[in-house]
Amino acid sequence: MYTRDVPVENARRRVLVVGAMHGDELSSASVALHWIKLSQAAQKQSQTHWLFIPALNPDGLLSRPSSRVNANGVDLNRNFPTPDWEKETAEYWDKRVRKDPRRWPGKTSLSEPESQYLYDEIRRFQPHLIVSIHAPYGVLDFDGPVRAPDRLGHLHLNQVGIFPGSLGNFGGVQNGMPVVTVELPNALKTPTDVEIKRMWSDLQNWMEGTITPTVTARAPSPTVR
Template sequence: MHFGFQKLSVSLALLAAGVAHAGRACDDFYARLPNVQRALCEQAQLQDSSARSVQGRPIYTRDVRPEGARLRVLVIGGMHGDELSSSSVALHWIQLAQEAPERTHWRFIPALNPDGLFSRPSHRVNANGVDLNRNFPTPNWERDAPFYWEKRTRKDPRRWPGKTPLSEPESKFLHEEMQRFQPNLIVSIHAPYGVLDFDGPIQPPSRLGRLYLDQVGIFPGSLGNYGGVHKGMPVVTIELPSALLTPRNVEIQRMWQDLRQWMGDTLAADGTDAPLRP
């Protein structure tokens, strides 16, 4: 009995610590992100993943998993720290996922790059100066990623791919999440180009809300290249029109509805709605 009480006490302590962490996260997100009220963040019930950024900040996640879920969808915001609107939209979508249960297991990572997000000013790269969206292990990364950075970007420090693929704790965490979660779909939210991009083996969505499909190309080390092209995990890349302002709430909802409609039409038709493994 005493051992059981100890286990219960430890569990309650861990739960309390998680709630405290989430409360601090909401303090930070409310102060930093556009169109995010504290209540919205608190309702998201963010969980500390135990992963840490370069500077030791927690990377938060949130699972919304209704009973009987058959699709797994991974939603990522804030891969680039200066794209504040992407994290805001991810938090709004957590609320929408909670309000409308469906047969989809959603896993949200609203701020993959907290060091970039909370720096003053915010910046695209992580605390090591690495563009996380060029740090994934695409084929021939060692040759192609440095060449692209040096020749095509003229050594733009905002797009440095790092010394090796998955050199950063943030990209390594996302890579491990992809392996653990095995998503049927990845949605990566960015800004500010105002288009919809797609990589993968299935029919892409033609539009989400006011964003229309405009496939911008394949880049060495990008998530779209690694997940969609190399691993066959469809990647929808959303480029919001502004990095500092979100779309209106009605547009955020419309994008969500269009995404769900496309998923229902395409993923189910493609046979990718396999039952979740226990």
């Protein structure tokens, strides 16, 4: 798994950025890679320790055609341990999405190496904030105990709901670890450089006023199988 760690001395906060959890959302990986450059350019002045995982689902990203699910056919964003995972995800997959193969949650929570890897990284890094980049709904979603950002660039807050096994549910709802979900407007087309920098700037400004040194990240609760 490719990652990029951008540490700083005396960091006030730790932020984890995840792209391409769904392999067919290519623009999400691209934005994460652009943000790595921006974080490195400001590293000496930054008070944020960044950890980037630009492509959590490399198998889906590199398959032809690219695929939302991983090599085992699992939607990674339904595979994280949330309460009553087995019952809730079964109902979600059977009734809400009518067994759409693009949204299969897997046989058990954390059954997949990619979701297990991210779970372990969250426990190790203990981020104060997680930013998960997706596409193509063109909105900003948020889960967590602090004030949500109103906008990042052209994306405005429009919370889409809570899903069993999702990262937002697992991190923001169950473990009190704010999760900003960036839904880019196009899965294949990367935003302009101006828009990428604008989203980045808006994220910094929101973090400065919201994700403060007094915010303590909690390690995730024990795995729910």
